[in-house]
Amino acid sequence: MKIFLAALNLLIVLALLPLAWDWRAPFLPTVRHLLFMGLVAMPLLVIVIEFWLLRSSRPEHRALRVLSASGLLVAVVVLITSITLEGHFRWVRHQVLHANPAALEKLGRHFIVGYRDIGELRRLIKLKAISGVFVTSTNVNGKSPADIQNVIRSFQNQRKEQLQPPLWIATDQEGGSVSRLSPPLSRLPFLGDIVKRTSDVALLERNIRQYAGQQGQELAEVGVNLNFAPVVDLNFNIINPDDKYTRIFQRAISNDPTTVAQVAAWYCEALDEHGVRSTLKHFPGLGRVYEDTHLDHADLTTSLEELTRTDWMPFLHLMKKSRAFVMLGHARLTAIDKERPVSMSPKVIAGLIRGTWKHDGVLITDNFSMLAVYRSKIGMDNGSIEALNAGVDLILISYDPDQYYRVMYTLLQADKEGKLDQDILKQSDRRLERAIRALPH
Secondary structure: OHHHHHHHHHHHHHHHHHHHHHOOOOOOOOOHHHHHHHHHHHHHHHHHHHHHHHHHOOOOOHHHHHHHHHHHHHHHHHHHHHHHHHHHHHHHHHHHHOOOHHHHHHHHOOEEEOOOOHHHHHHHHHOOOOOEEEOOHHHHOOOOHHHHHHHHHHHHHHHHHOOOOOOEEEEOEEEOOEEOOOOOOOOOOOHHHHHHOOOOHHHHHHHHHHHHHHHHHHHHHHOOOEEOOOEOOOOOOOOOOOOOOOOHHHHOOOOOHHHHHHHHHHHHHHHHHOOOEOEEEEEOOOOOOOOOOOOOOOEEOOOHHHHHHOOHHHHHHHHHHOOOEEEEOOOEEOOOOOOOOHHHOHHHHHHHHHHHOOOOOOEEEOOOOOHHHHOOOOHHHHHHHHHHHHOOOEEEEOOOOHHHHHHHHHHHHHHHOOOOOHHHHHHHHHHHHHHHHOOOO
């Protein structure tokens, strides 16, 4: 019985060991507090049991003593690793919250963050450590439109008191299942559903403008001024059973680039009329990508000639004709950069978008706490440096706000060490100032 208990304890702590190294990963925020308690409580319990087994075992019980000693050693490693990781996070957070105010404000202009603790968010706003807030379903559950409006207004009032420009208040309100503020806002269908059931062009335009007008009005009324829509990835009907979140085949407008460009243009124009800025996503196009970048690395292997003719036509058309932001996805565009996700690739951002295309609009990354960034060779830390130096204007950290501290700490250190291109940052500041000034105040 004692040998069985010692073996069970060893198996338990061995199972906990990988988690102890990675329990602050960005896909675990909803259970992180419980995980930490378990990663402390379970090893402590195992340590107590193993001490008892070692003290009560006879010298000749060699197998029991080896199992108990091994379990004790691994339990200590799990406990120390878990506590050290938490301690390091708290130290990094402290360093950010007590950083040089001017440096924090300078870099804070380039962040939009989600929140799980509204008090924590208000502190970041007070410190001018962010320039935008991502609002999602967990922030509005059980709230009325008036409640949401009051919360957002309180954020903006903080900025007014600081004599700062308004915050970007962003959400994902594409329609269909990607409607983060529904309820209480109206749940409208995906844009593609309207396209499928409307063949007449004049009627389609009227329906799209009416749809976007309703969406824009509801968003503006609660205080949202930036919507992460429309999806302009083409629909190649690629279905991956392990794709839990991207699912472009459901969210795309059409498989025809001309239709996508026109529908998206109507949509952006209608949202603009209500003072809500649109976002074209997800460059370089995820319609051909099989993997889900929330959970895995992904490659777009199509030739540049084919992409220019098809996938990029809506992006290029709207980048010239609208004021929409462009969201950079985390797929690797292998024809240009086989190593880095597009969201942090100098070859794609500085070389293609800012260089060849001369695009001077706002570029925002997709959520930087996706695994395609977190598990990439360069990682989210160095990736954030490369993204800003390449010409990205805004880094989005929406799902796991804790990752903001890690990324901001890295950038603060990089700024001190002269690793950030100050001219590029000034150009980015100019783009962001121009964009925020264009909003109705």
